[in-house]
Amino acid sequence: MKAKFNNIKISGLSVVVPEKEINIYDEAQYYDNSVKKIDRMRKMVGFYKRRVCDYETTPSDLAYDAAKNLIEKMVIDVKSIDILLFVVQQPDYVNPACAYFLHDKLGLSKNCLAIDINQGCAGWVYGLFVANQMIASKTAKRILLLNGDTPSPKIDLSNRTTAPLFGDAGCATLIDYCEDNIESYYNIETQSSGFEALIEPYSGTRFRLDVQNDNDFKLMSELREIRYATPNGVCVSPFSGYMDGLAVFDFTMNVVPKNIKELLKYSNNTQNDIGTLCLHQANKQIVQTVGNAAGFNEEKVPYYAFETYGNNTMCSIPTTIATLDKNSSKEKLLCSGFGNGLVCASALLNLKDTKILDIKTFEKPSYVKTRNEYIKYWEKKFKGEN
Secondary structure (H helix, E strand, O other), X not given: OEEEEEOEEEEEEEEEEOOOEEEHHHHHHHHXXXXXXXXXXXXXXXOOEEEOOOOOOOHHHHHHHHHHHHHHHHOOOHHHOOEEEEXXXXXXXXXXXXXXXXXXXXXXXXXOEEEEEOOOOOHHHHHHHHHHHHHHOOOOOEEEEEEEEOOHHHOOOOOOOOOOOEOOEEEEXXXXXXXXXXXXXXEEEEOHHHOOOEEOOOOHHHHOOOOOOHHHHHHHHHHHHOOEEOOOOOEEXXXXXXXXXXXXXHHHHHHHHHHHHHHHHHOOOOHHHOOEEEXXXXXXXXXXXXXXXXXXXXXXXXOHHHHHHOEOHHHHHHHHHHOOOOOOOOOOEEEEEEEOOOXXXXXXXXXXXXXXXXXXXXXXXXXXXXXXXXXXXHHHHHOOOO
């Protein structure tokens, strides 16, 4: 789907990352204590640093902190926000939508809609597209788009295919109707035949646990001990998710560059007109290969965000934008996110007058409890004691 929008401005952008930083050189035990092996992986794939959260922190916590930072720094009247969109793939609760929780914590108006969107690595561009549709339809004039993801806590550190890749982050984006003729262009392509190529198969109601069946608990315990040897020799737990590497690679190398070129043609631009190609930071190798296949010079396709913060999924494009040189032109940024679905979402954006905040270190909100504290809280709740 291709679309053009006018009179819609991205007014502000805030990104937060956890404080804890993991350096690949501190994980030498996974590389036979060989600095040469680590150097090789850093040069080829871009493994270096990543920011990870603890087990208590959820995507909504990161998104909340990003939103608070944006609201405070831009002095935003929260009552002026018409719609809250929260893009998330690992919600705090299956029901109700996490957007309602964030709506409450941010003190938004009762007339403000609160909506969850389930998306992965394409989530920021996808969320922008939905927000633009809502403003263009005159449903709203101001939308707060939040994104958050925490892939790292459930990843086995010994799995060197995924562990060095992923970081955690949250971001907040303010989108406004404006009188200025600001244009943006989108190209979103869905290849749902690859639905199972990136998936958590043992999740959701397809794999619900029968709490009244003791055999179900036994089965779950047994399954959690299982490790499957993948074709590349890595042993993984089915609860960590499944990836068909060849299918994902084929989609990334063939669909994404074509999608970007189609967007350029649709918007009457060439690679030379674009200031920066901000790609989803899958890894250095993929960023460089996709950028080259899309016809861009290497200097226009940064991967610094991946090397510094890791692949923080749907927040990786905002992280890339926040790390660009402050004096670089942002009038024509081409952003492309791609991932589970399989989906590719590309956008040509004008961020010339966008307030892009410095990346902030996450501060855990005071409302966050430990798991045991939540258990006690709900125990009292059920008993009508609070």
